[in-house]
Amino acid sequence: MKRLHRAPLVLPVSGPPIVDGGVLCENGVIIEAGPYARLKGRGEVKDHAESILLPALINCHVHLELSHLAALGQGPSRLGDMTGWIAELLTARQDSTADGLAAARPVLDGFYQQGVGCVADIGNLPESGKIGAGRRVEVHFFLEMLGFSQRSADNALARMQESHWDCTGHAPYTNHARLLVAAKERARSRNHIFSIHVAESRAEIDFLRDGSGPLRPFIEERGFWDGSFVPPGCGPVTYLDRLGVIDEKTLCVHCVHVADEEIALLAARRAKVCLCPGSNNHLGVGSPPVEKMMGAGITLGLGTDSLASNPRLSIWEEMRLLRQEHPRLDPAAVLAMATRGGAECLGVTEAGALAPGKKAKIIAVAAPGITAAHAADFLTSAGNNVQVRWA
Secondary structure, three states, X not given: XXXXXXXXXXXXXXXXXXXXXXXXXXXXXXXXXXXXXXHOOOOEEEEOOOEEEEEOEEEEEEOHHHHHHOHHHHXXXXXOOHHHHHHHHHHHHHHOOOOHHHHHHHHXXXXXXXXXXXXXXXEOOHHHHHOOOOOOOEEEEEEEEOEOOHHHHHHHHHHHHHOOOEEEEOOOOOEOHHHHHHHHHHHHHHOOOEEEEEOOOHHHHHHHHHOOOOHHHHHHHOOOOOOOOOOOOOOHHHXXXXXXOOOOOEEEXXXXXXOHHHHHHHHHHOOEEEEXXXXXXXXXXXXXXXXXXHHOOOOEXXXXXXXXXXXXXXXXXXXXHHHHHOOOOOHHHHXXXXXXXXXXXXXXXXXXXXXXXXXXXXXXXXXXXXXXXXXXXXXXXXXXXXXXXXX
């Protein structure tokens, strides 16, 4: 049976707003989006009064297995002390007796209630891949590799060979070059995206350029410094590109401290970028050059990161924070990051827009009296005040 969803305003994202619009669906797939007057009579009507219809949101980066460490995200900002936060995280994770998977499932259910249809979940534990089982949010799980010394890299390589999950690397300062290259080659062979933390903190930049800053003693204290790492003398994007890691299926997460030439490099390689304003704000690491990345034509998505670094996991809040930090951004462009951009970042071609052939994952946001001219502004500035229901 065909169903026609009608609302005062439809935002396809792939096209201009439609006043008194409709979305015609059949068997969970969108057939057409357009004016109601053109679509009426072609299906059973479901009326969404005083609402805006738009595609489900997409969260391009979350660590669900850290949900039981939410106390870390509720404290004061780290004021840029990234290594201090990592140390606290490792200690808290080691000392915790809580069931991380049990804590993660309500978080995933909360995403669904917010209108999120798809998430990219990054975890260090193979069992974390089961968090999404039976849940209504589509979860793309990636097993994250860690291994900086030669020995730890060998162990990670062995784990990767044995795993059936899609695997990815954590960051240039936690992965040996051999591990980064092998993980990326495996991703290419399986044709999935390669998500990696890039240029999140100033400490990372200093460490890669000349080995200075707090990261080296941090690594040494934990027994992972074996002398095999030689600082590449460049930024992380350049370093990863030299290793052959940066391409159109690479998703660089955070990208707070990227130089102009690295932005140009990301654009040339058609790499994607996931912005995490909430986590960046809590950790005090800074704000990325969003306008420059947009000007270079880089596809941008949004992520929440984890409850260990973000007090509230909400793509609505990520949009609000992004606009607060970058008031010149076009609201429609920010909304696109949370929908179509996220789909492109994750390679999820069937999501991100209300267009023919896409999955009928449609959300209705209560918006009485909101006009087409102000819809994107309202949706990207309301934060968690939005009232969402699934169409």
